[in-house]
Amino acid sequence: MGLFSEKIILYLPDSDITYYPNFFENRDADSYFKTLKREIPWQQDKIKIFGKVYDQPRLTALYGNNDKTYTYSGITMQPHEFTPELLSIKKMVEKKAQTKFTACLLNYYRDGKDSNGWHADNEKELGQNPIIASVSLGGERFFHLRHQKNKSLKHKILLENGSLLLMQGETQHFWHHQIPKTSKNIGERINLTFRVII
Ligand SMILES: O=C(O)CCC(=O)C(=O)O
Numbered sequence: 747m748g749l750f751s752e753k754i755i756l757y758l759p760d761s762d763i764t765y766y767p768n769f770f771e772n773r774d775a776d777s778y779f780k781t782l783k784r785e786i787p788w789q790q791d792k793i794k795i796f797g798k799v800y801d802q803p804r805l806t807a808l809y810g811n812n813d814k815t816y817t818y819s820g821i822t823m824q825p826h827e828f829t830p831e832l833l834s835i836k837k838m839v840e841k842k843a844q845t846k847f848t849a850c851l852l853n854y855y856r857d858g859k860d861s862n863g864w865h866a867d868n869e870k871e872l873g874q875n876p877i878i879a880s881v882s883l884g885g886e887r888f889f890h891l892r893h894q895k896n897k898s899l900k901h902k903i904l905l906e907n908g909s910l911l912l913m914q915g916e917t918q919h920f921w922h923h924q925i926p927k928t929s930k931n932i933g934e935r936i937n938l939t940f941r942v943i944i
């Protein structure tokens with residue numbers, strides 16, 4: 747077992763979630779962060795929540811190895827072609843997850859006011875039991891989990907620079923997750939969520 751293989755299983759009911767805190771070495775994570783911040787054509791979309799239109803509270807981009815679009819919160823995103831950096835990250839994630847991913851949704855949280863509200867990644871194009879592999883680069887943010895039926899069942903985990911979080915099995919049927927806003931003075935963060943879009 748190498749230095750970077752520490753594996754933390756979150757034994758939450760109705761879930762299959764694993765966290766690898768040091769999936770990337772810090773200097774690799776830092777270098778990916780710099781390149782992606784500069785090269786990705788970050789966009790701020792409008793989202794629709796209960797019929798009202800808002801600016802999404804973060805920047806995003808979609809990458810894919812086919813032209814399949816991805817629709818959530820009333821936005822349909824068109825994929826860009828994978829860059830060399832994204833392909834090298836994808837390859838390492840695929841080895842760990844034992845899955846070939848077709849797409850990556852990227853999130854750029856500029857500061858603590860940027861966030862990602864409660865949701866499950868349960869869009870129909872992700873299939874029945876989606877596997878989501880989520881890479882964190884840059885500033886640390888808390889990831890909150892809340893059971894959809896039993897809302898007193900909660901958990902939070904700090905997503906560190908260079909970490910990988912794997913959610914699979916029935917997780918998206920039973921749990922919501924969010925990245926809440928924070929008033930702490932924190933660094934900007936890039937998150938990559940690899941998905942299989944069918
Ligand atoms: O930024 C994160 O860690 C979570 C991103 C997320 O939940 C999503 O893009 O669906």
Ligand SMILES: [Fe+2]
Nearest residue numbers: 865866867923
């Ligand atoms: Fe999500």
